[in-house]
Amino acid sequence: xxxxxxxxxxDAARRDGARDGEGRMLTSGxxxxxxxGRYAEAAEWYRLALEMAVEDGNVRQQAQAVSGLGHxxxxxxxxxxxxxxxxxxxRLREAAGHRHRVALTRRRLGETALAEGDFIDAMHQLRLSYxxxxxxxxxxEATRVQALLGHVLERSGxxxxxxxxxxxxxxxxxxxxxxxxxxxxxxxEWLGQAAASQGxxxxxxxxxxxxxxxxxxxxxxxxxRVEARLRDR
Numbered sequence: 001x002x003x004x005x006x007x008x009x010x011d012a013a014r015r016d017g018a019r020d021g022e023g024r025m026l027t028s029g030x031x032x033x034x035x036x037g038r039y040a041e042a043a044e045w046y047r048l049a050l051e052m053a054v055e056d057g058n059v060r061q062q063a064q065a066v067s068g069l070g071h072x073x074x075x076x077x078x079x080x081x082x083x084x085x086x087x088x089x090x091r092l093r094e095a096a097g098h099r100h101r102v103a104l105t106r107r108r109l110g111e112t113a114l115a116e117g118d119f120i121d122a123m124h125q126l127r128l129s130y131x132x133x134x135x136x137x138x139x140x141e142a143t144r145v146q147a148l149l150g151h152v153l154e155r156s157g158x159x160x161x162x163x164x165x166x167x168x169x170x171x172x173x174x175x176x177x178x179x180x181x182x183x184x185x186x187x188x189e190w191l192g193q194a195a196a197s198q199g200x201x202x203x204x205x206x207x208x209x210x211x212x213x214x215x216x217x218x219x220x221x222x223x224x225r226v227e228a229r230l231r232d233r
Contacts, residue, residue, distance in 0.1 A: 030068050046068040059168060063101065063105075064065070066088050079115050083112050106126070114151075124150040147169035147187050167187075208226050
């Protein structure tokens with residue numbers, strides 16, 4: 001439905017010669033394609049959006065398209081390529097003074113570093129992102145970064161601090177203005193990993209079961225991943 005609506009919107013924008021609208025339809029539609037796992041199509045839409053943005057000198061759209069290409073590369077396991085895209089998006093957004101987008105790009109760079117096993121850089125990028133988002137009073141985004149930072153700290157051996165940050169983020173995602181079931185599930189899974197690494201099998205199983213049950217309502221593939229962790233207990 002989302003993808004088809006954007007195809008129609010893209011056609012209409014092209015007929016009307018509305019280049020700004022066409023660019024927005026391309027980047028927004030690419031998000032739907034990416035979410036559906038259609039990475040090649042999504043990348044093509046982002047590339048078209050990037051070409052238009054460069055021609056028009058639209059820095060905001062350039063950064064959006066480059067960041068989208070980076071996200072696809074990251075999801076596809078091409079971390080070096082993802083890093084290159086995100087660093088370019090960061091350069092564009094810093095030059096334009098887009099502080100919120102800069103912070104979000106640093107979060108992506110942190111995720112990329114984590115995927116590469118570079119915990120030091122991941123912590124550096126995520127701390128910068130968290131500080132900026134907190135200063136901007138972007139509570140939801142800041143809490144997401146806090147959860148990621150907690151996970152990285154736990155993975156790097158700083159279990160006590162990592163677990164503390166994850167538990168704080170979990171409490172926020174369960175209540176209040178930033179209620180988010182998907183991130184509640186992620187925090188539970190990461191806390192399960194933390195418990196497992198500390199040898200607390202009973203706690204790990206309980207946390208994994210709670211995460212799996214939440215993911216089952218949102219993402220079968222995520223639920224299956226957590227179920228696999230339970231089978232390994």
